[in-house]
Amino acid sequence: MSTSFTDKQKLDNDVNEVAPLESVNPQSAGGIGSWFLRDMWYFALPSSALKKGKMVPKTMLNEPILLGRDQAGKAFAMRDICPHQAVPLSDGVFDGKEIMCCFHGWRFDTSGTCTAIPSLVDEQEFPVCKVKTKSYPVREVHGTIWVYFGDESESLLPVPEAPGLGESLYEHTTNNLSVPIHIDYAALALIDPAHVPYVHKSWWWRSAKALKAKQKHYVPSANGWTMVKHQPAKHSIIFKLFGQFIETEISFCLPGCRREYITFCGRTILSGISTLTPIDDTHTELNHTTYWMLPGTSFVTPVIRYFVNEFLGQDVDIAKKQATRLSYKPKLIPTIKDAGTPGAWYLLLKKEWHDSRKEKRSFANPVPDSILRWRS
Numbered sequence: 574m575s576t577s578f579t580d581k582q583k584l585d586n587d588v589n590e591v592a593p594l595e596s597v598n599p600q601s602a603g604g605i606g607s608w609f610l611r612d613m614w615y616f617a618l619p620s621s622a623l624k625k626g627k628m629v630p631k632t633m634l635n636e637p638i639l640l641g642r643d644q645a646g647k648a649f650a651m652r653d654i655c656p657h658q659a660v661p662l663s664d665g666v667f668d669g670k671e672i673m674c675c676f677h678g679w680r681f682d683t684s685g686t687c688t689a690i691p692s693l694v695d696e697q698e699f700p701v702c703k704v705k706t707k708s709y710p711v712r713e714v715h716g717t718i719w720v721y722f723g724d725e726s727e728s729l730l731p732v733p734e735a736p737g738l739g740e741s742l743y744e745h746t747t748n749n750l751s752v753p754i755h756i757d758y759a760a761l762a763l764i765d766p767a768h769v770p771y772v773h774k775s776w777w778w779r780s781a782k783a784l785k786a787k788q789k790h791y792v793p794s795a796n797g798w799t800m801v802k803h804q805p806a807k808h809s810i811i812f813k814l815f816g817q818f819i820e821t822e823i824s825f826c827l828p829g830c831r832r833e834y835i836t837f838c839g840r841t842i843l844s845g846i847s848t849l850t851p852i853d854d855t856h857t858e859l860n861h862t863t864y865w866m867l868p869g870t871s872f873v874t875p876v877i878r879y880f881v882n883e884f885l886g887q888d889v890d891i892a893k894k895q896a897t898r899l900s901y902k903p904k905l906i907p908t909i910k911d912a913g914t915p916g917a918w919y920l921l922l923k924k925e926w927h928d929s930r931k932e933k934r935s936f937a938n939p940v941p942d943s944i945l946r947w948r949s
């Protein structure tokens with residue numbers, strides 16, 4: 574069925590109510606799918622993937638990054654390009670203190686500062702310590718490693734930790750998936766309730782039964798929002814088994830972190846954080862770290878990994894289909910109310926974060942206290 578002009582105009586008006594139309598047009602400068610947020614922490618690796626004295630190369634936000642862990646156990650990150658002749662430093666040798674480039678043997682400490690140029694003879698003066706490759710701030714929190722991209726002259730944001738952990742003892746594991754689309758599209762999918770009944774069909778989660786009307790309360794929080802604590806939908810076998818004493822709280826914050834924790838009789842039993850890290854313009858990494866508060870039960874890790882991979886793998890399958898058409902740069906409608914409203918908020922938050930940094934003013938969260946309704 575074709576869309577009449579009037580319908581089209583109404584559609585544009587509906588879209589405009591929640592986000593300026595140009596912000597959803599991939600062809601416009603600064604539009605969806607074309608840039609990355611700066612002045613943000615991005616998930617890099619689970620701590621377990623970076624052993625003492627080892628280096629791991631990785632592309633993040635289109636930049637080659639070398640992640641490493643020194644002899645003392647401290648994680649670091651630097652630009653993975655030797656400033657001499659551009660060989661990857663990660664192809665060199667790391668002794669736990671310094672990295673030796675594999676081309677001419679220049680040595681660099683973990684802050685990226687050159688400490689030795691072996692070809693120099695005694696009387697050849699050269700300010701070796703002025704040779705540097707950029708280093709990046711790194712934080713390690715709850716078994717995850719984060720790298721900061723942006724202006725380091727101002728105080729840095731806190732890392733978006735998984736919520737509800739406090740002093741709890743817990744087990745954890747991180748699932749890593751590769752999504753072949755720009756972070757904006759991956760973020761829209763991460764917070765979109767309308768795809769759930771169509772994409773996430775598993776015997777243990779939900780069947781494709783009739784859609785149910787939902788109503789959720791959202792409040793602004795930090796640089797995102799929180800869907801206030803509520804009892805989870807009873808469609809899944811897992812929640813049916815656990816009964817009525819369960820509550821869940823879900824929040825989202827920039828640059829692409831969906832955080833959820835589940836309480837049983839008021840005590841956190843499960844917490845999870847899904848994070849999106851741009852690799853380049855058309856690839857994003859999705860890392861999901863699950864924490865569960867039953868120390869000594871690491872034997873269930875393979876089961877948790879199986880369920881998370883199954884669930885998020887369904888999102889990756891859709892993203893692969895999307896990628897085949899996004900390359901044509903079609904104009905999109907991610908802001909249909911109310912299921913698309915979180916997507917519209919994501920675009921507004923991203924724009925406001927960028928504008929507030931550029932204009933050197935404080936960030937004003939554009940998310941209103943809202944009740945959203947949809948069928949899923």
Ligand code: FES
Pocket residue numbers: 655656657658659660674675676677678679
């Ligand atoms: S390229 Fe690294 S030492 Fe020359």
Ligand SMILES: [Fe+2]
Pocket residue numbers: 762763768769772773888
């Ligand atoms: Fe999904």
